[in-house]
Amino acid sequence: MAVAKKGQERVTYGWMYGQQARKDGKERAVPDYWAEHADAWLQGFDGVPIGTEAKPVSDPFETELDESALAKGDN
Secondary structure, eight states, rough: OOOOOOHHHHHHHHHHHHHHHHHHTTOOOOOOGEEEEGGHHHHHTTOOOOOOOOOOOOOHHHHHHHHHHHHTTOO
């Protein structure tokens, strides 16, 4: 998830607060304050490591890879 630095900071804190809520034995319900970053809060609560989501590949880069794979197949 590509976000600005301040946004990334909020995602990280949301994740940490989710982890802490689980440790404190609280229920798996995102507090209203974290509604904007609910996915990060829930990942923290569930123990999912931060930053594990797949990063999308740009179209030009994917095209380059496809072309190089085709070129190798011609040999």
